[in-house]
Amino acid sequence: MSIRRPQIPRLLLQNVSCMRNAQQILRHVNVSLHDGGALVLTGTNGSGKSTFLRMLAGFSKPSAGEILWNGHDITQSGIFQQYKLQLNWISLKDAIKERFTVLDNVQWFELLENKIGKAQPALELMGLGRLVKEKSRMLSMGQRKRLQLARLLAIDRPIWLLDEPSVALDDEGVRLLEYIIAEHRKKGGIVIVATHLPIDIEDAMILRLPPRFPRKMTLIDMLDRADIS
Numbered sequence: 001m002s003i004r005r006p007q008i009p010r011l012l013l014q015n016v017s018c019m020r021n022a023q024q025i026l027r028h029v030n031v032s033l034h035d036g037g038a039l040v041l042t043g044t045n046g047s048g049k050s051t052f053l054r055m056l057a058g059f060s061k062p063s064a065g066e067i068l069w070n071g072h073d074i075t076q077s078g079i080f081q082q083y084k085l086q087l088n089w090i091s092l093k094d095a096i097k098e099r100f101t102v103l104d105n106v107q108w109f110e111l112l113e114n115k116i117g118k119a120q121p122a123l124e125l126m127g128l129g130r131l132v133k134e135k136s137r138m139l140s141m142g143q144r145k146r147l148q149l150a151r152l153l154a155i156d157r158p159i160w161l162l163d164e165p166s167v168a169l170d171d172e173g174v175r176l177l178e179y180i181i182a183e184h185r186k187k188g189g190i191v192i193v194a195t196h197l198p199i200d201i202e203d204a205m206i207l208r209l210p211p212r213f214p215r216k217m218t219l220i221d222m223l224d225r226a227d228i229s
């Protein structure tokens with residue numbers, strides 16, 4: 001009889017806290033993600049969703065606890081060099097070069113990755129096929145987001161860190177985003193999304209970060225109270 005060992009999670013956050021500017025932003029976060037896993041981060045403005053993603057990307061270090069990738073602490077420099085090659089990141093800063101064409105904006109990143117051939121099909125999938133030769137400065141907000149998503153597909157790394165990926169997308173764009181996330185997970189990819197907007201990700205873990213400051217009473221709260229009395 002063979003005894004199966006429990007698999008080590010691909011990503012494990014153990015009791016992680018994070019400070020920024022001498023302020024405690026995240027407290028005692030525990031998350032475990034295996035291949036194909038998905039995590040959706042929600043929470044009020046300033047609750048720490050972007051901080052969480054930045055920490056996973058290695059831009060800031062946990063002030064306590066550990067982030068383990070394949071069981072190894074990502075803050076060790078040898079490990080981090082390998083770990084960072086697993087990551088692909090989308091944020092509101094889109095890093096689009098205005099003077100490049102739409103196609104060049106994806107191919108440039110492919111080139112940096114020593115990859116080739118996925119830019120055009122990725123742009124077509126994201127509905128930008130007819131715009132590949134246009135200068136990127138011509139793109140609308142939603143088209144810029146679609147270009148960022150095409151980059152994700154072309155670069156094709158396993159761990160996606162997506163900060164507000166559906167902002168500016170129309171309904172079809174959101175469906176496409178949900179589709180590429182589902183396909184990525186089928187291949188064993190991991191997806192972590194920080195969002196305020198509804199997104200349909202099957203069996204995703206949801207982590208709602210607590211508000212950092214007690215909310216002051218708003219006019220709506222006051223009106224509600226007036227109703228009760």
Ligand SMILES: Nc1ncnc2c1ncn2[C@@H]1O[C@H](COP(=O)(O)OP(=O)(O)OP(=O)(O)O)[C@@H](O)[C@H]1O
Nearest residue numbers: 020021025043044045046047048049050051052212
């Ligand atoms: N560069 C920085 N230096 C210091 N503190 C920062 C920095 N960026 C953000 N913060 C603080 O960290 C806290 C969490 O910010 P963060 O951007 O992670 O929140 P968020 O949940 O992503 O918010 P939002 O929903 O508004 O995007 C905020 O109180 C913010 O003021």
